[in-house]
Amino acid sequence: MLIGCIADDFTGATDLANMLVQGGMRTLQTIGVAEAAPRDVDAIVVALKTRTIEPAEAVAQSRAALSWLRTNGAPQIYLKYSSTFDSTPRGNIGPVIDALMDGLQTDFTIACSAYPENGRTIYRGYLFVGDVLLSESGMKDHPLTPMTDANLVRVLQAQSSRKVGQVKFDVVARGAEAIRARIAELKREGIAIAIVDAVSDADLAAIGEACEDLPLVTAGSGVGLGLALNARAKGRLSHAASASALPPIEGRAAVLSGSCSVATNAQVAEWLRSRPAYQIDPLSLAAGRPVVADALAWTAERISAGAVLVYATSPPEEVKAIQVKLGSEAAGNLIEGAFAQIARGLVDLGVRKLVVAGGETSGAVVQALGVRALRIGPQIDPGVPWTLADGKPPIALALKSGNFGATNFFAKALEQIG
Numbered sequence: 001m002l003i004g005c006i007a008d009d010f011t012g013a014t015d016l017a018n019m020l021v022q023g024g025m026r027t028l029q030t031i032g033v034a035e036a037a038p039r040d041v042d043a044i045v046v047a048l049k050t051r052t053i054e055p056a057e058a059v060a061q062s063r064a065a066l067s068w069l070r071t072n073g074a075p076q077i078y079l080k081y082s083s084t085f086d087s088t089p090r091g092n093i094g095p096v097i098d099a100l101m102d103g104l105q106t107d108f109t110i111a112c113s114a115y116p117e118n119g120r121t122i123y124r125g126y127l128f129v130g131d132v133l134l135s136e137s138g139m140k141d142h143p144l145t146p147m148t149d150a151n152l153v154r155v156l157q158a159q160s161s162r163k164v165g166q167v168k169f170d171v172v173a174r175g176a177e178a179i180r181a182r183i184a185e186l187k188r189e190g191i192a193i194a195i196v197d198a199v200s201d202a203d204l205a206a207i208g209e210a211c212e213d214l215p216l217v218t219a220g221s222g223v224g225l226g227l228a229l230n231a232r233a234k235g236r237l238s239h240a241a242s243a244s245a246l247p248p249i250e251g252r253a254a255v256l257s258g259s260c261s262v263a264t265n266a267q268v269a270e271w272l273r274s275r276p277a278y279q280i281d282p283l284s285l286a287a288g289r290p291v292v293a294d295a296l297a298w299t300a301e302r303i304s305a306g307a308v309l310v311y312a313t314s315p316p317e318e319v320k321a322i323q324v325k326l327g328s329e330a331a332g333n334l335i336e337g338a339f340a341q342i343a344r345g346l347v348d349l350g351v352r353k354l355v356v357a358g359g360e361t362s363g364a365v366v367q368a369l370g371v372r373a374l375r376i377g378p379q380i381d382p383g384v385p386w387t388l389a390d391g392k393p394p395i396a397l398a399l400k401s402g403n404f405g406a407t408n409f410f411a412k413a414l415e416q417i418g
């Protein structure tokens with residue numbers, strides 16, 4: 001293993017894992033700390049859910065992940081957070097970096113959330129989202145982690161007990177050697193964490209090369225690509241060409257959609273034009289009608305003829321109406337619970353290829369199927385790979401959150417897995 005990663009949320013973990021596979025690393029994503037020691041992988045990404053929990057709890061969970069990764073031989077540790085540096089004034093990015101630096105007994109690391117392909121760039125320590133500063137982007141109104149300051153040096157300094165400095169763009173543009181020299185200088189000045197500017201994939205590659213020997217790297221998913229490309233260029237990835245290969249999976253196919261995002265509504269509408277689908281009615285569920293049994297009976301009649309879709313996806317005005325009647329959280333929980341049961345029923349019907357739309361919905365399905373680890377496979381659309389889940393039996397899962405994926409995503413995913 002070349003790198004052990006700790007991600008502060010589930011979709012962020014998948015994003016990084018997908019990036020590492022793109023760079024040629026065979027990657028396993030685990031949900032929390034796994035029991036068994038992973039084999040035949042270049043990278044492991046431990047998915048935690050620590051972004052907005054109490055700092056002390058985030059630190060404890062991150063420490064446990066660190067110790068598991070070290071026990072399994074990870075020579076380098078990567079802390080993955082959001083490309084918009086999602087955090088509160090108390091953390092949890094700073095406290096977790098401090099704890100990992102203590103655990104690794106290292107005196108220097110970088111912090112770089114840049115993801116230029118998605119418009120996240122850092123210039124002179126300021127984070128941009130597209131053409132505006134982070135503090136002018138939609139993130140300023142985020143319900144849990146409002147980001148009102150775009151200066152990452154200030155943001156991180158407020159959260160960390162260590163001294164925060166910078167590797168500015170003029171240095172980064174001169175390449176890996178210049179970055180290394182600047183890091184040596186910062187260390188001499190007593191700086192422990194450097195916000196590193198990056199505006200392009202070439203910058204990420206230079207940063208990846210310059211940071212190959214750091215015991216700890218902290219970043220969004222972008223720097224992961226730089227590290228993987230560097231490892232590949234140095235001949236350390238013997239399976240790079242087949243990093244995304246998954247063993248063939250036999251069995252039936254289905255799609256579950258509990259996401260009500262704009263993209264998902266379009267994807268469901270596209271499927272409805274020509275393919276069979278069963279709509280979950282939240283009010284029937286709330287009234288205690290046997291919706292799950294009906295959905296599975298309907299599926300059992302059709303599944304041998306081809307893939308089916310079971311969905312609760314609705315346009316915003318219908319979702320609002322349901323939420324007014326049932327309460328938002330109660331409606332969400334009720335529907336997620338139904339999808340969890342349906343997912344188990346589908347596996348009993350022989351489904352081994354399952355596409356799930358919705359972040360929370362995916363979480364419910366993964367939990368219901370007892371999945372603890374996902375081997376990351378080929379990418380379907382940007383940020384969404386096929387994965388092989390370790391449940392019993394093993395099953396191919398494509399987990400798509402919110403607004404990801406093209407309009408024909410469902411059919412495209414199923415065609416790709418064959």
Ligand code: ADP
Nearest residue numbers: 259261312322332335336358359360361401402
């Ligand atoms: P996304 O990734 O698009 O945010 P999620 O699955 O994370 O999707 O969240 C969607 C939430 O909406 C889930 O809790 C789901 O159960 C709920 N939901 C799905 N369909 C409906 C509906 N018709 N009315 C109300 N809530 C719904």
